[in-house]
Amino acid sequence: MLKKLCKKAFPKALWVYHTNCAACNGCDIEIINVLTPYYDAERFGIKLVGSPRHADVLLVTGGVSRQIAPAVKRLYNATPNPKLVFAIGSCACGGDVFFDSYNMYGAVDKAIPVDYYVPGCPPRPEAILYGVGVALGLLPKKVSKKVKSDFPEFQELDEPMILPKEH
Amino acid sequence: MTTQELFEHLQERFKDKIIKAEIPVADMVMVTIDRDDAAAIVRHLFHDMGGRFVVTVGTDGRELGRDYLIDYVFSFAADHLFVTVRQQIPEKDLWFNSVMTESDLPAVNWAEREIQDLLGIKLQNHPDPRRLVLSDDWPEDLHPLRRDVKHDINPPSFFENKVKMKEPPEGSTVVPIGPFFPVLEEPAYFRLFVEGEEVVGGDYRGFYNHRGIEKIADSQLNYNQVPFLAERICGI
Ligand code: SF4
Numbered sequence: 001m002l003k004k005l006c007k008k009a010f011p012k013a014l015w016v017y018h019t020n021c022a023a024c025n026g027c028d029i030e031i032i033n034v035l036t037p038y039y040d041a042e043r044f045g046i047k048l049v050g051s052p053r054h055a056d057v058l059l060v061t062g063g064v065s066r067q068i069a070p071a072v073k074r075l076y077n078a079t080p081n082p083k084l085v086f087a088i089g090s091c092a093c094g095g096d097v098f099f100d101s102y103n104m105y106g107a108v109d110k111a112i113p114v115d116y117y118v119p120g121c122p123p124r125p126e127a128i129l130y131g132v133g134v135a136l137g138l139l140p141k142k143v144s145k146k147v148k149s150d151f152p153e154f155q156e157l158d159e160p161m162i163l164p165k166e167h
Numbered sequence: 168m169t170t171q172e173l174f175e176h177l178q179e180r181f182k183d184k185i186i187k188a189e190i191p192v193a194d195m196v197m198v199t200i201d202r203d204d205a206a207a208i209v210r211h212l213f214h215d216m217g218g219r220f221v222v223t224v225g226t227d228g229r230e231l232g233r234d235y236l237i238d239y240v241f242s243f244a245a246d247h248l249f250v251t252v253r254q255q256i257p258e259k260d261l262w263f264n265s266v267m268t269e270s271d272l273p274a275v276n277w278a279e280r281e282i283q284d285l286l287g288i289k290l291q292n293h294p295d296p297r298r299l300v301l302s303d304d305w306p307e308d309l310h311p312l313r314r315d316v317k318h319d320i321n322p323p324s325f326f327e328n329k330v331k332m333k334e335p336p337e338g339s340t341v342v343p344i345g346p347f348f349p350v351l352e353e354p355a356y357f358r359l360f361v362e363g364e365e366v367v368g369g370d371y372r373g374f375y376n377h378r379g380i381e382k383i384a385d386s387q388l389n390y391n392q393v394p395f396l397a398e399r400i401c402g403i
Contacts, residue, residue: 098378121399
């Protein structure tokens with residue numbers, strides 16, 4: 001569904017707005033890296049813009065702190081529809097080491113709806129590009145949903161493992 | 168200047184004010200002083216002796232049988248010396264005097280406000296004692312860096328004491344910047360007061376990405392795990 005929508009809504013260049021919620025700047029550096037001539041995201045038509053009102057895609061790095069949460073919600077509302085939200089980095093996907101800290105509101109998907117997750121601390125530029133490629137329908141998903149019955153060789157491990165006795 | 172000379176100099180100069188003076192390690196002099204007299208010795212170290220102001224630290228020492236401690240650390244780089252000016256704040260009577268105006272040391276501004284926020288030691292005689300670190304919706308009487316507060320405490324939002332921004336001077340226009348702005352590395356909120364093309368003043372509200380790193384390191388991790396967290400303080 002989302003893929004179809006992507007194909008329809010974003011056939012040409014994607015304009016990206018990058019926000020740092022409460023990130024440590026590690027992920028932001030990698031995003032800047034993606035835009036350098038070496039990785040050259042502009043060949044896919046990806047362009048950084050200076051205002052959320054011009055953007056199709058929000059790249060959100062960092063978990064959402066209590067102080068920034070209202071601002072992120074306002075930012076999401078300011079972005080015109082249709083829009084995609086990418087959570088870049090472990091902080092944005094699940095909170096990383098700060099997940100239960102007192103001043104954190106939570107991961108990004110607690111504050112705003114997230115469409116794609118790119119984990120890693122920080123994710124490599126290739127990973128970010130891959131995520132965007134998957135979203136654009138340029139690439140197949142690397143990880144499809146697997147359940148345990150897909151792996152017959154692990155079935156027997158359901159029994160508690162008995163470790164050999166030490167001599 | 169050696170440690171011993173500095174030690175003797177300070178003891179002679181502030182004879183009647185120093186409660187305790189000691190040399191805990193070879194390159195450090197530590198003087199404990201009453202909170203009313205701290206400004207005088209800080210002024211002497213900074214302005215008369217040319218020490219460099221390093222840091223101000225607040226500590227909750229109650230578990231160790233001490234009171235709250237506030238340390239001002241100065242360094243004398245040419246002599247490889249440090250001086251720590253320590254105040255003990257009793258738990259029953261939690262306040263301390265700002266040394267910012269009295270000893271003309273603007274650099275302590277944020278450090279003192281941070282201690283007020285995180286440890287709840289009331290700041291007095293400070294020109295700008297607003298909240299600095301904690302979020303706008305944090306309740307007034309909860310201070311996360313105290314040892315008896317849990318690291319994952321999640322109080323309900325309480326917007327009554329939202330930080331008030333400064334009023335612009337007469338006749339100037341306010342240009343708000345932030346909290347999200349393409350050239351800012353992290354979220355921060357600036358208000359510039361401009362008259363024509365000239366910036367005549369400003370105000371700042373930062374610490375949008377306060378993540379409670381000190382508290383996690385202090386209460387959740389052991390000594391060997393802290394570097395893992397420290398790598399995630401800043402990625403640049
Ligand atoms: S995921 Fe890692 S690199 Fe990215 S903001 Fe969080 S701590 Fe920093």
